[in-house]
Amino acid sequence: KKLVYSFSEGKAEMKDLLGGKGANLAEMTNIGLPVPPGFTITTEACNMYYEKNEEIWPELIDEIFKKLSELENKVGKRFGDKEKPLLVSVRSGAKFSMPGMMDTILNLGLNDVTVQAIHRNTGNERFAYDSYRRFIQMFGDVVMTIEKYKFDSIFENIKEKYNAKYDTDLNAEALKEVVEQYKELFKKEIGSEFPEDPRTQLVLAVKAVFRSWNNDRAKIYRKLNNIPDDLGTAVNVQSMVFGNMGDDSGTGVAFTRNPATGEKKLFGEFLVNAQGEDVVAGIRTPQSIEKLKEIMPDVYEQFVKVAELLENHYKDMQDIEFTIEKGKLYMLQTRNGKRTAFAAVKIAVDLVEEGKITKEEAIMRVEPNQLDQLLHPTFDAEALKTIKPLAKGLPASPGAASGKIYFTAEAAVEAARQGEKVILVRQETSPEDIEGMIEAQGILTARGGMTSHAAVVARGMGKCCVAGCESIKVNEQSKKFVVDGRTFNEGDYISLDGSTGNVYEGIIETHEPELSGHFGKLMAWADEIRRLKVRTNADTPRDAAQAVKFGAEGIGLCRTEHMFFDESRIPAVREMIIADSLEQRKAALEKILPMQREDFIGIFEAMGDRPVTIRLLDPPLHEFLPQSQEDIKKLASDMKIDYDKLRARVEELKEFNPMLGHRGCRLVITYPEIAEMQTRAIIEAAIHVKKSKGIDVKPEIMIPLIGDVKELAYIKNIVVKVADDIIEESGVELKYLYGTMIEIPRATLVADEIAKEAEFFSFGTNDLTQMTYGFSRDDAGKFLKEYYDKKIFDKDPFQAIDRKGVGKLMKMAVELGRGERTNIKLGICGEHGGEPSSVEFCHMLGLDYVSCSPYRVPIARLAAAQAAI
Ligand code: ADP
Ligand code: MG
Ligand code: MG
Numbered sequence: 001k002k003l004v005y006s007f008s009e010g011k012a013e014m015k016d017l018l019g020g021k022g023a024n025l026a027e028m029t030n031i032g033l034p035v036p037p038g039f040t041i042t043t044e045a046c047n048m049y050y051e052k053n054e055e056i057w058p059e060l061i062d063e064i065f066k067k068l069s070e071l072e073n074k075v076g077k078r079f080g081d082k083e084k085p086l087l088v089s090v091r092s093g094a095k096f097s098m099p100g101m102m103d104t105i106l107n108l109g110l111n112d113v114t115v116q117a118i119h120r121n122t123g124n125e126r127f128a129y130d131s132y133r134r135f136i137q138m139f140g141d142v143v144m145t146i147e148k149y150k151f152d153s154i155f156e157n158i159k160e161k162y163n164a165k166y167d168t169d170l171n172a173e174a175l176k177e178v179v180e181q182y183k184e185l186f187k188k189e190i191g192s193e194f195p196e197d198p199r200t201q202l203v204l205a206v207k208a209v210f211r212s213w214n215n216d217r218a219k220i221y222r223k224l225n226n227i228p229d230d231l232g233t234a235v236n237v238q239s240m241v242f243g244n245m246g247d248d249s250g251t252g253v254a255f256t257r258n259p260a261t262g263e264k265k266l267f268g269e270f271l272v273n274a275q276g277e278d279v280v281a282g283i284r285t286p287q288s289i290e291k292l293k294e295i296m297p298d299v300y301e302q303f304v305k306v307a308e309l310l311e312n313h314y315k316d317m318q319d320i321e322f323t324i325e326k327g328k329l330y331m332l333q334t335r336n337g338k339r340t341a342f343a344a345v346k347i348a349v350d351l352v353e354e355g356k357i358t359k360e361e362a363i364m365r366v367e368p369n370q371l372d373q374l375l376h377p378t379f380d381a382e383a384l385k386t387i388k389p390l391a392k393g394l395p396a397s398p399g400a401a402s403g404k405i406y407f408t409a410e411a412a413v414e415a416a417r418q419g420e421k422v423i424l425v426r427q428e429t430s431p432e433d434i435e436g437m438i439e440a441q442g443i444l445t446a447r448g449g450m451t452s453h454a455a456v457v458a459r460g461m462g463k464c465c466v467a468g469c470e471s472i473k474v475n476e477q478s479k480k481f482v483v484d485g486r487t488f489n490e491g492d493y494i495s496l497d498g499s500t501g502n503v504y505e506g507i508i509e510t511h512e513p514e515l516s517g518h519f520g521k522l523m524a525w526a527d528e529i530r531r532l533k534v535r536t537n538a539d540t541p542r543d544a545a546q547a548v549k550f551g552a553e554g555i556g557l558c559r560t561e562h563m564f565f566d567e568s569r570i571p572a573v574r575e576m577i578i579a580d581s582l583e584q585r586k587a588a589l590e591k592i593l594p595m596q597r598e599d600f601i602g603i604f605e606a607m608g609d610r611p612v613t614i615r616l617l618d619p620p621l622h623e624f625l626p627q628s629q630e631d632i633k634k635l636a637s638d639m640k641i642d643y644d645k646l647r648a649r650v651e652e653l654k655e656f657n658p659m660l661g662h663r664g665c666r667l668v669i670t671y672p673e674i675a676e677m678q679t680r681a682i683i684e685a686a687i688h689v690k691k692s693k694g695i696d697v698k699p700e701i702m703i704p705l706i707g708d709v710k711e712l713a714y715i716k717n718i719v720v721k722v723a724d725d726i727i728e729e730s731g732v733e734l735k736y737l738y739g740t741m742i743e744i745p746r747a748t749l750v751a752d753e754i755a756k757e758a759e760f761f762s763f764g765t766n767d768l769t770q771m772t773y774g775f776s777r778d779d780a781g782k783f784l785k786e787y788y789d790k791k792i793f794d795k796d797p798f799q800a801i802d803r804k805g806v807g808k809l810m811k812m813a814v815e816l817g818r819g820e821r822t823n824i825k826l827g828i829c830g831e832h833g834g835e836p837s838s839v840e841f842c843h844m845l846g847l848d849y850v851s852c853s854p855y856r857v858p859i860a861r862l863a864a865a866q867a868a869i
Helices: 012-030 043-051 058-075 114-122 125-143 148-161 172-190 198-212 216-224 289-295 297-314 341-353 359-365 368-375 381-385 409-417 431-439 453-461 517-529 541-549 570-578 582-607 629-638 643-653 665-670 672-693 709-730 745-749 751-757 765-773 777-789 806-820 836-845 854-868
Strands: 004-006 038-041 088-094 104-108 233-239 250-255 267-272 318-325 328-336 394-397 400-406 422-426 442-445 464-467 473-475 480-483 486-489 493-497 502-505 533-537 555-559 611-615 698-703 737-742 760-763 825-828 849-852
Touching: 004 012, 004 058, 012 038, 012 043, 012 088, 012 233, 012 297, 012 328, 038 058, 038 088, 043 058, 043 198, 043 233, 058 198, 058 233, 088 198, 104 125, 104 198, 114 125, 125 148, 125 172, 125 198, 148 172, 198 233, 216 431, 250 289, 267 289, 267 318, 289 297, 297 318, 297 328, 341 359, 341 368, 341 517, 359 517, 359 854, 368 836, 368 854, 394 453, 400 409, 400 442, 409 422, 409 431, 422 431, 431 453, 442 453, 442 493, 453 464, 464 493, 517 854, 533 541, 533 854, 541 582, 541 854, 555 582, 555 849, 570 582, 570 643, 582 611, 582 672, 611 737, 629 643, 665 672, 665 709, 672 698, 672 709, 698 709, 698 760, 709 737, 709 751, 737 745, 737 751, 745 751, 745 765, 745 806, 751 760, 751 806, 760 806, 765 777, 765 806, 806 825, 806 836, 825 836, 836 849, 836 854, 849 854
Parallel strands: 400 422, 422 442, 442 464, 533 555, 533 849, 555 611, 611 698, 698 737, 737 760, 760 825, 825 849
Antiparallel strands: 004 038, 038 233, 088 104, 088 233, 250 267, 250 318, 318 328, 394 464, 400 493, 473 480, 480 486, 493 502
């Protein structure tokens, strides 16, 4: 099997094998762009490396060296040559880009002999030793895992010694000293000399890149982005070009459009006399790409053309890495650029309007979960007018965030787990900070540009980020920052505006997002294309109205018990529960009726003529009563009833396994009067709204936890009698549906029988999942982690529908249900209804609608459109 490909042998479609970086280097090579030649070791080789217990085997080494000698011939330089030495970079690159998560080594091939050749050939001694010190550090850090700070402190000491502000202020002599000390460090840490033989260097570097696939930050990143663990990384070996050869050289990163706003304008940064990571590592503050126009107009013009060509070629915004060596431009990487949700939507819509892609393509370009970022509040503009910013940094990733400041990732994670809202404040972030960034509401860094690590990662996560805020002086050790002579300590509140870069003291009021414009256009296209309808789960008029704004086409689940928990109602609910007799219970229900009716009136008004599915009482009754002795005592005195009596009732309601206990339809079978009251409230509210507002209300009454058709038939008698009597008496024409949740596995097996009594099914996939697996959602968290670690499960079945098991039951229920009643309405109201892959599955099953929480409605609309494409 071929395990090594020259760039000229690959193409963009080969990402599985060559990784994204390798495939695009090949593609750029083949469309004639200036790419330094090289070759790619495949992801398959990486996986074989792991199969062989992390050893590189002789055949692979042979194949690598064969390609290496082809490369040597092509560029006319040789590895380790005394006259014309070849230097290469060894670069990681998986199928999906994982910026900065894996490792890359530059300037490989340098040793005490070749460094002199480089000096002689270029006449630039400073450059030769600058490259050498970089190589020893990267090799020591990445390949031999010597801690990076040890190199950094040597470098800083020498900078101090020579009074140098920046790395570029060090001359050749100083850099030679750095090299000497680095080598000593290497020897001390590793116990042997720095390896001089370039072939040994190469094999070790390839291994290190393979290994970096499984470093902690890469694993966390994959988990966060749902990238499978078994893809492996490719390794790109590429001849070096040098941006550190002087003031006519440099290196940079650019996006063909603005990745934060989507604006159609080249956006990027570069550093003169620099190499590789310098731009993103925040070593010196980079210059904007526009400056390149002044410094090197020809190179700039050429770059603009290449950028345009690449964007048109890939038909998407590109993120490009380039290097200029003595006035000559080289392309080192291109990929579809990561972007904020805002930019993603704008770019997708703009590309359609520029005639470059179709509406369908535009819809596929936006990750549904990303929309979440657009639906959340921004700071209140009026409130902002009255507040002066503390400081201003770069608007690295939009959004508004307020929270308590923490200075390390660990402290941020810890505080967030305690339920705090956290702002992570760092000098600059590094990939090790990823967990802290995930937990934080927002990120503030003192150093680094728009393409710094913090900025790139935050945009990817849709997290508010202000970067390079140089006026705040961060002291991570003493956990504080100083700005304008004022000190902020750990735990103090600040607010960040990621759209302006402003940093404020304290907490600021926020505002609802803008849903028209590009967003509105894209969503309208999605609506044209999707077949699934999207409803919402809402229990209050406020949530219902919010969901309608987000495009909800009905309510798929209104949980009536949430209304019972309201402080003003719970006394009546408790009265009902502890009632001794039917009369007492009915009296208590009489008190609840008008309140419940008011709830439904509000909801029907908010929903207009859209269907509203209301579920009758579901949870076990003990949930409404206090459990501790103290609370029971207090309640007994509040209710003016006997303590022992109340306690006895609490005891009586205790269950060993409440989830499988007296709940759902079982409550109604014991207490039909509850269903009578709720039906009355629903139907009276509907009639009221229809009469007073002329709205064609469409209530759907849903019975939870049905396992047998006889349960459904029994309750139907009660519901239909109450409803029809009220309707007849009112003289208003009102249609309603009677249906059930499908959430007990048995119900899926006998769905044909159940369909005889049900006009609709709504899959309650939370219960269906827990009962199918036989583990409870509330307890599974404790042991599922082990399942992921041990690779027994790769994802949470409560998040994405388990298509194999739970999905098979759903499919059966759909077929049996439709077989019995062709026009039966089918939907889903479990949490899965707003999760894109589950929405896709519901589309495949042929359901009529999905229902999800209000803020997930746009996500489900887009996911449903993607499923239909
Ligand atoms: P990452 O995946 O972390 O971006 P890369 O493999 O892209 O790592 O390497 C980082 C940087 O190193 C590149 O952006 C480029 O500036 C520099 N680099 C990589 N290969 C070469 C090369 N052959 N010549 C010059 N610079 C290189
Ligand atoms: Mg790169
Ligand atoms: Mg349920």
